[in-house]
Amino acid sequence: MLAAILAAATLAVAASTTDLRDLVAAVGGDRVRVESLSDPRQDPHAREIVPRQIALLKSASLLVRVGLDHEPWLARALTAAGAAPRDVDVSRAVTVLDPDIPRLAADVRPHVHAYGNPHYWLDPENAHPITARILEALSAARPEDRAAFADNRARFLARLDARLARWRARLAPFAGARVVVVHDTWPYFARRFGFTIAGAVEEKPGVPPSPAHLGRLIERMRAAGVRTILAEPGASPPIVRRLASATDARVATLAPSVGADPDAADYITLFDVNVERLARALERAGSVPAVPVPK
């Protein structure tokens, strides 16, 4: 009985990823009940719908999602649930990198990430606009709790900003360093922390590299002295190993989402882990920026 009253008193929110779940929880505090629809350890594109998602969508009054083309399974899940929670597409709150939208109309070829790169939560600075959008949505659903939500958000952002200064200091010695990525996951992270993504192992996301592409990549990495590879837990280990051994590079396996790695337990430790692993890989690779970066 008590549990039922408490459940009614809290606002039920479904978040499409664990990253957004953490940000919603940071703003909502104990006045919202938020769960993630997806498991960060699974590939978002090959996801099958499970009963838990349907139940979650049925009970939620708000749906907070990454947007762009990051959740191809979500439309199916919503249809299956027959539910229409209020939609909060967070991508509208941030400036998206690399959109191809003008070309879509004229070009008939399919595009992956055509609406822009969806990994915007990997810039901690983006937590400001994201949580602002969340605050607005939560307050619209629960106007009486607006002040509490605003307080929670301010506290969380203060903590995050303090950490951000520390992360920047940790990576400052490597400003301008070049790295090679496996997937196109890290442009926001790279921009925030001042390193350059010189190339990607997968020319097209999800398609294994051709020998000619891998050959060019190895040649360029050797010529430019790039000796750091950023991989995700899901990256094909044989390809990464092969590339690393051919170029004598260090591999940093970073977590693209909260929970994708056991050490990345929440939004702040996600960056703790990624910044530390990247810094260590750059240290071991002896990375010095090829071009001096203007202060």
Added chain:
Amino acid sequence: MTLELLGWPLAAALVLAGIHAWLGLHVLARGVIFVDLALAQVAALGATVALLAGHTPQGAGAYGYALGFTAAGAALLAALRDRPALARAAVPAEAMIGIVYAVAAALTVLVLERVPLGGEQVKALLVGSLLAVTAADVLRLAALYAAVAVVCWIARRPLAALSFGGTVRHARWWDFGFYLVFGCVVTSSVRVAGVLLVFTYLIVPAVAGAVLARTPARRLVIGWMVGALASVAGIAASFRWDLPTGATVVATLGAMLAALGALLGIRRLLRGGRRAALGTVAAAGVAIALAGAALAALPHADHLWLDAAERVAPALQSAFLSPYERAVAADAQRAVTRGADDVAALRSRQADVAWGARTADAEERERLRQFTLGREELVAGDRMVLRTLRAHARERQRFWLGVPLTLVGAATVCLAARMRRRV
């Protein structure tokens, strides 16, 4: 660079072609074509359970689990051999193999829900990557398969009797032995080359051998030649045209089999005389009539044969355009060629900046990006002009090409059928 990158993949492909051509002959003779997919899926289930038990996906633990599960799968398949109840109901071996595959795949999905590292790792394990093999991988495979080959040579008589007909004592045990060896080979190959490549290496050379020769020894030699040739050609094509290696080798094996089929068809045609030739003419007539009717009925649908013909002979399209439209098309075509060159140059300049071979400040980089996008949009616009003009041409081709082709095709069919009746 080429040899450094492709030397070991080629060696691995040749090793795989060697053992799989031999196993393929047995699999084909037994009519258990999909047994390797089933055993590979059982092995994947084993590897997934290993992840659940805390082993790393590429480690020895996962390999051990995969082998253990494969042995269990082999025992199950051997136990199902010649069951009286199944024989009475005329249930073929492939039915059981299909069931093993589907259930193992579903169980893998169920176990994956609980696995901390997720589906990606197991997918990598299943798909493998020929391009990523190392010297150690190839030597390990070669040593293992040499041992397997020795065992199979010693046991060649009972194994041949089981597959190609004959009587053997303890048939069920020999069957188990065969599936065990087979499962062990497939589990190891799939880690390196992936399910698709292993399946084609197993079946395509064996089919080519079976079509071209009678004795198992000759079939094996032909299988080896086909496998080796396709490996070299496929890997070379993958490098030349910048394609994923494993899939290219699979497609090459398929293309070789198709070419073989076409050659055999031509030979039969030459031997069959007038009657066979008229049959082929009638079939060609049907194809022409269908293509023409499709063009006449649905001019704006995709007509791939017409696209290809227009690429070879552009006059086929320009003849159906007005002089003004022809001038616009020529302009757009020139703009597309020039624009594509520009875009390639801009992209390479962007890459130079990203790799540090050229310096550019943030503003210049952004300008370069915008300029490239704009140029690409212009090219896309010119392509759209070409597509629109093609649609105009199709409206006219519909009557002047589609209708006559339909009539010519139909007439060819009637004539050929009539002459064939007289032969």
